[in-house]
Amino acid sequence: MTDKLPKTMRAVVYRGVKDLRVEEVPVPRIGANEILVKVAVCGVCPTDIKKIHYGTVPPPRIFGHETAGTIVKTGAKVSGLKVGDRVALHHHVPCLNCYACRHQAFAQCPQYKRTGITAGFEPAGGGYAEYVRVMSFCLPGVVKIPKQNTFEEGAMLEPVNTVLKGVKRLNLLKGDTVLVAGQGPIGLMFTRLLALRGINVVTTDLLDTRLKLAKKLGAKLAIRGDAADLPERVTKLTKGRGLDAAVIATPVDAVLKQAMGLLRGAGQVLLFAHTKRGALTDIDLSTVCVDEKDLMGSYSSDVTLQPEVAKLVFSRKLDVRGLITHRYPLAQTADAVELAAKPTPESLKVVVTQI
Ligand SMILES: [Zn+2]
Ligand SMILES: [Zn+2]
Numbered sequence: 208m209t210d211k212l213p214k215t216m217r218a219v220v221y222r223g224v225k226d227l228r229v230e231e232v233p234v235p236r237i238g239a240n241e242i243l244v245k246v247a248v249c250g251v252c253p254t255d256i257k258k259i260h261y262g263t264v265p266p267p268r269i270f271g272h273e274t275a276g277t278i279v280k281t282g283a284k285v286s287g288l289k290v291g292d293r294v295a296l297h298h299h300v301p302c303l304n305c306y307a308c309r310h311q312a313f314a315q316c317p318q319y320k321r322t323g324i325t326a327g328f329e330p331a332g333g334g335y336a337e338y339v340r341v342m343s344f345c346l347p348g349v350v351k352i353p354k355q356n357t358f359e360e361g362a363m364l365e366p367v368n369t370v371l372k373g374v375k376r377l378n379l380l381k382g383d384t385v386l387v388a389g390q391g392p393i394g395l396m397f398t399r400l401l402a403l404r405g406i407n408v409v410t411t412d413l414l415d416t417r418l419k420l421a422k423k424l425g426a427k428l429a430i431r432g433d434a435a436d437l438p439e440r441v442t443k444l445t446k447g448r449g450l451d452a453a454v455i456a457t458p459v460d461a462v463l464k465q466a467m468g469l470l471r472g473a474g475q476v477l478l479f480a481h482t483k484r485g486a487l488t489d490i491d492l493s494t495v496c497v498d499e500k501d502l503m504g505s506y507s508s509d510v511t512l513q514p515e516v517a518k519l520v521f522s523r524k525l526d527v528r529g530l531i532t533h534r535y536p537l538a539q540t541a542d543a544v545e546l547a548a549k550p551t552p553e554s555l556k557v558v559v560t561q562i
Contacts, residue, residue: 271334
């Protein structure tokens with residue numbers, strides 16, 4: 208199998224702000240504790256879009272971290288994984304041993320902050336290439352994809368993991384009412400996971416197509432975020448109590464303020480999309496201190512949740528197949544990123560596919 212591997216491959220290289228180029232680069236070499244994966248599908252993630260559009264990291268890099276594919280080579284010391292295995296990858300894996308990890312703050316672990324999957328240059332995920340090298344510290348994050356499931360489902364494990372991590376930060380009881388503001392792919396997955404837990408989910412968005420889908424996925428109420436009667440509807444639904452929690456899955460300040468206003472005392476607001484540094488807001492801090500409304504965030508994934516995530520996705524309890532609306536070949540990765548950055552009423556999750 209290994210002797211059939213080519214010396215070079217196609218990859219989409221980030222060369223500067225909004226500058227993605229298809230180039231011929233060397234197929235990565237692997238060490239004794241590493242594996243090489245032929246990429247089948249890689250999802251386009253908003254965090255990659257941000258880096259490409261604002262140039263927040265120096266080029267050159269090969270992005271793409273929601274990756275699924277087939278193992279084509281394993282290092283001599285690798286066990287438990289073999290050539291031919293269909294796998295989903297995880298590019299950030301914590302050490303489980305440091306100060307941050309002992310506090311379950313995995314996304315703050317120094318090892319976690321390193322990217323352990325690469326197609327060349329500074330490691331950046333590498334999923335927009337034909338092959339990726341998975342470094343040894345990322346092997347615990349590799350999940351085998353069952354026969355009956357697709358590579359696309361495998362590629363969704365990473366984003367689903369980030370959503371489940373966010374859900375678990377909320378202190379909820381069955382029957383609680385939670386707002387999920389923004390019904391893009393991430394917001395819709397929040398809606399579904401919360402509905403599965405017996406939560407009354409209120410969803411907002413400005414696109415009717417997305418509100419319709421939110422209803423299908425279990426939302427109790429799906430309403431435009433700018434609807435004048437939204438506060439009244441929430442009051443009615445919660446018998447005057449207010450929201451128990453709100454997930455802000457769109458980076459809009461007005462939405463955060465609206466949610467803070469609709470929240471009951473000691474409720475929780477989870478920021479999930481405010482990833483741009485330097486964004487300030489003028490929230491009345493007495494709502495945090497006196498009304499005990501918690502303002503918190505969740506970022507990236509938690510590898511310890513991976514078995515639960517795999518079960519949810521592969522059992523199709525959380526059926527991600529309907530969320531993938533657009534597929535682009537590798538050579539058109541730039542178009543895929545553009546569409547994900549400027550969604551249309553019909554577009555949800557966009558993936559780059561090589562199958
Ligand atoms: Zn992502
Ligand atoms: Zn650690």
